[in-house]
Amino acid sequence: MHAVWIANLFPYLVVAWWIFYRWRNQQPWTFFLFIFVLFSPTILYLASSILFPPESAPDEFVDYKTHYYSNHRAFFIVFGLFTPVDVVDSLLKGLPHFLALGTSYFISGALFFAGLVTAAITRNERYHQCYAITFLVRTTAISFTLFRTLS
Amino acid sequence: MRKHVPPPLAHCAETRRRDALLRVLFPLPILRQTSYIKHVLMDAFSYLSVLVSIILALGMTRVLAGVGEML
Numbered sequence: 001m002h003a004v005w006i007a008n009l010f011p012y013l014v015v016a017w018w019i020f021y022r023w024r025n026q027q028p029w030t031f032f033l034f035i036f037v038l039f040s041p042t043i044l045y046l047a048s049s050i051l052f053p054p055e056s057a058p059d060e061f062v063d064y065k066t067h068y069y070s071n072h073r074a075f076f077i078v079f080g081l082f083t084p085v086d087v088v089d090s091l092l093k094g095l096p097h098f099l100a101l102g103t104s105y106f107i108s109g110a111l112f113f114a115g116l117v118t119a120a121i122t123r124n125e126r127y128h129q130c131y132a133i134t135f136l137v138r139t140t141a142i143s144f145t146l147f148r149t150l151s
Numbered sequence: 152m153r154k155h156v157p158p159p160l161a162h163c164a165e166t167r168r169r170d171a172l173l174r175v176l177f178p179l180p181i182l183r184q185t186s187y188i189k190h191v192l193m194d195a196f197s198y199l200s201v202l203v204s205i206i207l208a209l210g211m212t213r214v215l216a217g218v219g220e221m222l
Contacts, residue, residue: 006214010215013207017207020203026195029195037203038202045206045207045213048210048213051214052213052214055216
């Protein structure tokens with residue numbers, strides 16, 4: 001499961017870089033906007049540092065399952081912050097852009113947020129397994145359908 | 152069609168003086184051009200994207216280093 005979340009997080013980092021290109025026509029750049037666009041990379045960085053234990057000695061055994069469940073709340077809360085930041089990010093690109101994203105964006109975002117909040121609350125192993133796989137399928141599908149070309 | 156207007160003599164003399172000075176200061180020929188981009192201003196997006204890419208790359212490094220430790 002820990003491995004699946006690694007597979008989930010890595011494409012997110014790549015996609016965040018990919019879609020940052022959408023800001024290329026922004027004029028003028030304000031300091032507030034600059035700080036704001038740094039939020040989502042920072043969230044993803046924090047999530048990735050929570051996901052892994054601090055660098056240990058080479059011969060020290062690390063139980064990734066125990067680490068995952070002892071840090072799942074912090075991980076999913078931090079990762080869950082990505083959704084409201086993404087909504088504000090889309091709004092800042094302009095209302096026409098925000099509305100052009102369509103209902104699928106809102107439904108997907110709401111499900112994403114609800115799923116992460118639930119994952120932060122529950123320790124149910126079955127839920128975490130199912131959600132990690134669902135998330136992976138969703139991330140892969142979105143990455144290859146919505147972000148096919150750099151635009 | 153616009154007629155070719157030769158540069159003023161003062162400008163030519165200045166260019167010659169500058170070239171002569173460069174030859175004195177840097178007598179050896181430049182063997183390899185180090186940059187092909189000259190006088191191109193960096194736009195705001197490119198400038199700001201540097202920090203964004205650094206933070207994202209730190210995250211990627213963390214994930215990849217973690218995978219490396221797992222293996």
